[in-house]
Amino acid sequence: MVSVAAILMDAGVRVIGGSPKRIEYLHDGHSVTAHIARYDALPRAIRRDAGPDERLLVVCASASDRARTAALARPHTDLVIAEPREVVLSGHTYQRAERPSAIRPSTAYGRAAVERVVALSTQPMRQADIAAAAGVTQQAVSKILARNGLTGDHLTAPERERVLDGWMEQYRPTVEQTYWYGLESPADQVRAVVDYARELTAHTQIGGEVAADLTRPWRVPTRGLVYADELIDLMPIGLVAAGADDATLVLQVSEDRTVARTARWWTNHAGPFGELGDVVDPVIALWDLSTGRDPGDGAVDELFAWIVTHGGGDPS
Secondary structure (H helix, E strand, O other), X not given: OOOHHHHHHHOOOOEXXXXXXXXXXXXXXXXXXXXXXEEEEOOOOOOOOOOOOOEEEEXXXXXXXXXXXXXXXXXXXXXXXXXXXXXXXXXXXEEEEOOOOOOOOOOOHHHHHHHHHHXXXXXXXXXXHHHHHHOOOHHHHHHHHHHOOOOOOOOOHHHHHHHHHXXXXXXXXXXXXXXXXXXXXXXXXXXXXXXXXXXXXXXXXXXXXXXXXXXXXXXXXXXXXXXXXXXXXXXXXXXXXXXXXXXXXXXXXXXXXXXXXXXXXXXXXXOXXXXXXXXXXXXXXXXXXXXXXXXXXXXXXXXXXXXXXXXXXXXX
């Protein structure tokens, strides 16, 4: 998976907005909007074009010299190559370095959402209620439950562990991330981002270590993570752009829109969480922990065990 926003910021480009399908950045002091086209290996013939007054940002894991030359010869086309790292925006090369990455295919997000809801429910749920919580159709719920050998009844601990293991193995969301540094505690930074996003009418969900701490306190949060429906420039609230290793807060836009849906369900089910608003469900929080920095304190295993033992019940 290539996070375009993170690569651009690492190259010194100021990202001011975007989503997994679109990015906005500053070039020569002007705002530029580019639609994102993702490839594993860059094809020699790109059959996509940007809209009027916009650019096409082609993102790929690797590219042959011929394919790269052909892409850069196209009008209104930008290019990001993950390996070796290269960023070309509006004809200007920002960075070229050896830094491998990968593009991973997305999973069936609806199925993943249904599995999360079923794993977290402590009481039998009607298929209609599961569908509402996951943001899918009742027919889809029926097929997903049948595929997993489930009925929608309250799961036993071994069943919940089986569902979680399969979910963690298959879930691979496409995301865009920007990294930020601040002096306040990660929890306070998260609150500031949520409040600022609310002023901008952007929707957010609290994820990562702060979400895990609200569910199963174990680790004092060392980094905040906020899901948003679009990338936001956080410099106006005192945060500064940072590298991934130094960041105290990550702003993330996921292509998986069910994250917001199950966060609302979980917040209504286990919250409210006060001024924080919606908090991601514990399975998403588990994913965030497992893919984030791991200080070796056992927080991932502890949250996994809590979900298996308690489901969506009393967090005590």
